[in-house]
Amino acid sequence: MKALIQELVEAYGPSGHEGTVRNLIRRHVEPLCDEVRVDAMGNLIALKRGDGSGRRVMLAAHMDEIGVIVSHVDEKGFLRFGTVGGVRPTQVLGTRVLFGNGQQGTIGQEQPASPDEKPSFDKMFIDVGAPNKEALTVGVGDVACFQRPFADLGQRLMSKAMDDRIGCAVLVQALRDLKPSPHDVYFVFTVQEEVGLRGAVTSAYGVAPEVGIALDVTIAADTPEAAHMNMALGKGPCIKVKDGGMLAHPGVKNLMVATAQRLGIPYQLEVLLGGTTDAMAMQTSQAGVAAGTISVATRYVHSPSEMVDYDDVLNSVKLLVGILSAPIVL
């Protein structure tokens, strides 16, 4: 599965520019599904039909990643920028960025007024090495992602965009591993999650599921002096109880716990203090959806070096396949 993960995390796909990722995923899922379509927002919706005895289930993993957008080109050819999704000023100085047309650049800043001045985006710029303004190949409105290669550290994997290509990879692998299921399962690869769950809003409306499960990353708090949360690398898939945007449906949460226990899969309960996932958008779609989330504990979320545990990823696939292979009683 590592090859699939590497392929997905290294692809270019900031919010609103998910085409490359979508094409990669489409190649993997099309032969395994009964129907594949792309909706008006760009969500990839792949349906694997059940035997008619089960539920209508929507699985969501988002294809987009955080990035930056050019807001102004100055006379010398430096690019001022804004952020696409939750990018923090402390994470970006000196990082490299990659535009959709292949143009690379780095992020620099104005001379700080004092050595301890906090970095802020309004004093930063992207330098693509253009000798002058006329030589630029990018301009206002062009979007870049952070550039950082995939690193296989053995048990742990590190890259940009684990959030949420790891969820996409789990969905693709689950589709490969899934034997005939009683349920109509919609594998939805969503757009624009990082700017407000927007793809999930419209795809959930279109799919109109009874049960929704998001696959996403969550904050691992197992590093020195981390926030007071329990999620840790290597302790199994995180089963969401609550995050900053939703309370997981108790029936969905309990189903996940019972399935993990039945199959002997390690798991951890997740209470995430801030942030949310596509499950929040699914939960309040149409007349309401029983929604939950399986998360992969991830260190350094929204940095260019997000780290996950490989066993957690494999166990997330197992847990998901286990849920989809049995009747869903909430």
Add this chain to the structure above:
Amino acid sequence: MILQQLANASGPSGREEAVRQVVIEAIRDHVDSYQVDGLGNCIALKRGAAPAADGRSRRVMVSAHMDEVALMIVQITGEGLLRFRKIGGIDDRVLPSKRVLVGEKRVPGVIGCKPLHLLHDAEFGQVAASDDLYIDIGASSAAAAERLVQRGDYAVFDTPYEPWPQARLVKGKAFDDRAGCAVLVELLRGDPYPFDLYGVFTVQEEVGLRGARVAAYAVDPDAAIALEGTICDDMPKKKDISSTTVLGQGPSITIMDRSMIADRRLVQLLIDTAQAEGIPYQFKQPLMGSTDSGTIHLAREGVPTTVVSIPSRYIHSPVTLLSLDDLENTVKLMRAALIKLADLEL
């Protein structure tokens, strides 16, 4: 010019009737039907020149919001002064010493401001918080004030429309978004388009894009463009940074704002149209502000959407300035782009 009537009308969020009446008078003879929905949106339908072969014509929604930022009276003091709260985004700096019109009777008032002679040292250079300000309508008691004004009445800025012909500029209040309304009226008064055009004049944009949400659900469009009077910050700056938009440099096209990432096909259509027709255009600085497009593009299964804006200096203040050239070029660009939109693959 319809902009004059539209801008002079009072239309605080939630009480857009006066603006809607101007709109309806202007469009009723040029559309196939119009209706006012449960929230007060005016949804006008201008049918396509010929129905599509499959019987289902493409539906395109063009919207502009009727409401403006305003004040609401929350308390009448024993002295007959009116305490207020802000409706929509208003900076406290722009309030003191401004003229307002209160309630349906349009009672003239001023927002009181202490003369500098009376300021304590600590007050110099400070902006008075809006909660501490009051509107003075000249009433000498609570009873006198209550004969003219009730709690819950709105106050809007009293800034009559005024052309500045030497510069092809106009001055007035609420060009955000009466400028968009004026463009949309012009689009509806012209020839039919090759599809069903829904001209939607929305309510309550300034308090959270609320009217557009339900209107887009009802219209269920195949594509949408929101028209806006937008931020224009083209004064000289110390640094080489963005002006958001520049007055007189043409309609501005949105690629991404805080509420929406625009559909690239629509953006490209607008660029191609502007270039083909020789109409000046500019890109709005990404990530500035949010518009009705934010809720429109998320309606039902999603709608390809963008925004075309008329640069307006000093929006969300009592006085805004815009260029008639920009306004006319926006009408031209939209007309030409809408005709081409019929053939755009969506």
